[in-house]
Amino acid sequence: MTAYLLIVISQLFLITSCEKETEEPLNLSSKIEKKVLGIAKDKNIPSLELTITTEQDVISFNYNHKEVEKQSIYGIGSTTKFLSSILIFKLIEDEKLKIDDKVIDYVDLTQPITGIENVTVKNLLNHTSGLSDYTKNSGWITSVMNNNAPKTFEEKILLINGATENSDSFSYSNTNYLFLEKIVETIVGESYEVAFNNFYSANNLSDIKMGIDENGLQAFFGQTEQASPDVSDWREYFGFDGGAYTDTKTLDEFLTKLFRDKSILKSSTISEMENWIAMEPMTIPIGNGIISEYGNGIMKLTYDEQEYIGHFGSTLKYQSMAFYNTKKNISISITTNCSGRYFNNVFFQEIIPAILDEL
Numbered sequence: 001m002t003a004y005l006l007i008v009i010s011q012l013f014l015i016t017s018c019e020k021e022t023e024e025p026l027n028l029s030s031k032i033e034k035k036v037l038g039i040a041k042d043k044n045i046p047s048l049e050l051t052i053t054t055e056q057d058v059i060s061f062n063y064n065h066k067e068v069e070k071q072s073i074y075g076i077g078s079t080t081k082f083l084s085s086i087l088i089f090k091l092i093e094d095e096k097l098k099i100d101d102k103v104i105d106y107v108d109l110t111q112p113i114t115g116i117e118n119v120t121v122k123n124l125l126n127h128t129s130g131l132s133d134y135t136k137n138s139g140w141i142t143s144v145m146n147n148n149a150p151k152t153f154e155e156k157i158l159l160i161n162g163a164t165e166n167s168d169s170f171s172y173s174n175t176n177y178l179f180l181e182k183i184v185e186t187i188v189g190e191s192y193e194v195a196f197n198n199f200y201s202a203n204n205l206s207d208i209k210m211g212i213d214e215n216g217l218q219a220f221f222g223q224t225e226q227a228s229p230d231v232s233d234w235r236e237y238f239g240f241d242g243g244a245y246t247d248t249k250t251l252d253e254f255l256t257k258l259f260r261d262k263s264i265l266k267s268s269t270i271s272e273m274e275n276w277i278a279m280e281p282m283t284i285p286i287g288n289g290i291i292s293e294y295g296n297g298i299m300k301l302t303y304d305e306q307e308y309i310g311h312f313g314s315t316l317k318y319q320s321m322a323f324y325n326t327k328k329n330i331s332i333s334i335t336t337n338c339s340g341r342y343f344n345n346v347f348f349q350e351i352i353p354a355i356l357d358e359l
Contacts, residue, residue, distance in 0.1 A: 032052065036355065046228070048334070049074065051249050052330065053256065060252075069216075075337075079312065080238065081242070083254070086297070089269050093266060115164030119164065126275075127173055140156075170278065177239070197211070205257070222339075274295045287353025307326075310324055319344065
């Protein structure tokens, strides 16, 4: 992947010096804002938006590098899986789908996949299907960079292996959520994008959308700290696996409706989503914390003996997180328009820990 990215020559987002910070009151809101903005400026984050709600306060701010255009909506990458799983579980609540239903009862394949006959909805939700990840195919990365990435289910499936491997063991794969798209389309009789958008609009969250026009949105890919190519023209064409766009205030509202108000799903349904399995060997370190367990469309983050549930997202263009601490009633939502090894490390090992240390 690195070799491909070295080819990219575009408008560069360059290193600049940081402005001197002014003194602020040492309350929780100003502490977090000062720390996060300090990292954003020092590490040359292009744009960042954050919303945190605690029982005492709402912390909301954004940062925009002076060379980058302001934007009010971000791609949230795999945090979309969390949102998509909520739609799936609503169908289960409404008895239109069962978690142990077989995938082949809903999806017609144009080419055979050995072992698919044993895969269930639950296997898709918690990444135990054994289906290989189409985005790990080098052909997919090349196609994104050449602006001819596959758009349809059928085109993407051509990039996966013809057989499931190590079924029932955790192996994170975007392909799982492609099949969930097709299942939803079969049940509701409309495209997965329409079904997704209608669901969130019906829950008064219409600013969570899929299938938007990306023209005018900027994104950057940084493998090193020296400079980051503008990759705004890349199109990844994600769906349930990573194609939603929104802002952090709306994500915060979503977390509140889901976990505090219980107005989207029943408590018993959320408990079913929290059927945790080990993510070995793909654990994700977050500063002194770790994500080592996956449920049915959600992750568990353990940090300083506190547990947060939700999901992270990272594409070639964006990063995001949406997590909730049920014991403290704290919701955290963050989005950025940058990715790549350098920015990923800043996001996971500097920005997120800086926030969690204060909570």
